Amino acid sequence: MTVDILRLATAGSVDDGKSTLIGRLLYDTKSVFTDQIESVERASRERGDDYVNLALLTDGLRAEREQGITIDVAYRYFATPRRKFIVADTPGHIQYTRNMVTGASTADLALILVDARKGLLEQSRRHAFLATLLHVPHLVLCVNKMDLVDYSEEVFEEIRAEFTQFAAKLDVGDLTIIPVSALAGDNIVHRSTTMSWYEGPSLLHHLENVHVASDRNLIDVRFPVQYVIRPQSDQYRDYRGYAGQVAGGVLKPGDEVMVLPSGFTTTIRSIETADGPIDEAFPSMSVTIRLTDEIDISRGDMICRVNNAPSVTQDIDAMICWMDDVPLRPGQKLAIKHTTRSARAMVKDLQYRLDINSLHRDIAADHLGLNDIGRVRLRTTQPLLCDEYKRNRSTGGFVLIDEATNRTVGAGMVNEAR
Structure with a gap:
């Protein structure tokens, strides 16, 4: 039997337990070396924790360990007899939304975490929307820290109903909702004995069995x-x-x-x-x-x-996630990197800026600020060979680069190429 690969990205608000959940997956699947566990135990004691802080298995930067937050995207790898996994642990802070976009751009599945005590927050909605904007085929909502609400079925059902209602406004292909406790290990690798009211699979069982082969475009060469x-x-x-x-x-x-x-x-x-x-x-x-x-x-x-070619065009209609402190404005000139082709592009028009919470389109907006998402029209100096992003994420995605600083300032998804 061929063992395939599942690429997944964690997402959610600050302190929802993303790094702890990934650490728990690594620990319970015995994908961590003894010296790594000893290092985490030592670091946990130095931080004053009275438990083994599994989040430290993914938060590798010194600044992350000192602040107790995730800043950069941390990639981790583990495997079970059924499947190999590549995990992108992405930051929850709003100022690091661009890092989340980077981690989710190649994911087959997005893992959205919600703190059971806090419910859905703005960043939870933002990351769920971004995952669907990036056309991540599968979405899993993990209602975490169930141990801190006495494993309440009522609390879980309230969050499940609220998120299901929000997801109805998005282009969600496949949604699964699981109550978990990353710290205690409930419903992560093994079914929880404290939530007998939940009849669904554990997180790892779902990750091992979710079907991804048909999500990849095997038609358009x-x-x-x-x-x-x-x-x-x-x-x-x-x-x-x-x-x-x-x-x-x-x-x-x-x-x-x-x-x-x-x-x-x-x-x-x-x-x-x-x-x-x-x-x-x-x-x-x-x-x-x-x-x-x-x-x-x-x-x-x-x-x-021969009879199935991408669009060859210099006029691009696209959704942009802006990643720079300097706002994006109409008339701005940037470098564009699309597949293996590079060119220059000018922002012809900003059609609207999107409000993440209400999904309202602000057609009066005259710029996109840091972490804003909006729809723009671009004119390139060379023809790009592209498809709509929803059809092919590789040929439908691109990045924008500031030519003066060589910084990546935007990530784009082609809506239409004419």
Whole structure:
């Protein structure tokens, strides 16, 4: 049986217990080395905690340990016999919303945590909305710290009803709600004996069994060329390969393909990896493709199906999550990075700014501030080869860069390319 990979990101408000939950998953699945446990126990004593603070397994920065908060995205890895997991533990503070966007952008599942004592907060709603905006296919709401409300079914049902009502306004594909206590381990790896009223699965059981294969686009062939391989040796004098990561569809030797933006067509001669030739390639494999015809191809070009091509356009309608202290305004010029292609872009128009809580569209807004989300129109200096983000997250997403400072200042999702 092939063991697949599930990428998940935690999200939620400050002190909802995201890092503790991930620490509990690592600890209870025996994915932590003895010396790591000893280090966490020592750090817990130094902080004055009367328990082993499992959050310290993910909060690796010194500033995080000193302040007791998560600042940067912490990636952790563990595995069970059924599946491998890549976990992005993202910050809860509003000023680190951009870090949460980074962690969730490649996730198959978003884990939203809510403190049972506090219920839904603004940041809980913000992160849930961002997860759906980023088209994360699966959403799990963990009502945490149930031990601090005496494992009350009534408290859980109130939060479940409120979140279900809020989620009805969002584009949620799959929603699961689980009552847990990360500190005590209830419903994390094993079913809780203190919440007999809950009849659903434990968190790990759900993570092991949630279906993700169909969430990846295996229809639209998309292969952005990252690098042209031309070995400088007599043995490989005639070798020309195009390396990159498959962003969509299934590629096989003998397939007829088209190269954009030139529009020339050819067939795939072979597909190779570091281990040798393969019979097919699919997302998100990194491969080298050789073609039967010599075509002028360079970094930023894309290989696709003849009758199934992405949009080739310089006019982009997109949702933007702004990540910089300096506001985004119409007329602003920025660098844009889309798949393997780079260009410059101008903000033609700001259509509206979105209120995260009410989902109200402020069409009078004249700028986007730090962590604001809004819809804009961009004009690029070179054509981009893109799909709508909801169809393909790889070819529908991009980042905006301040050319003066080289900082990433915005993350974008294509709504429409014309």
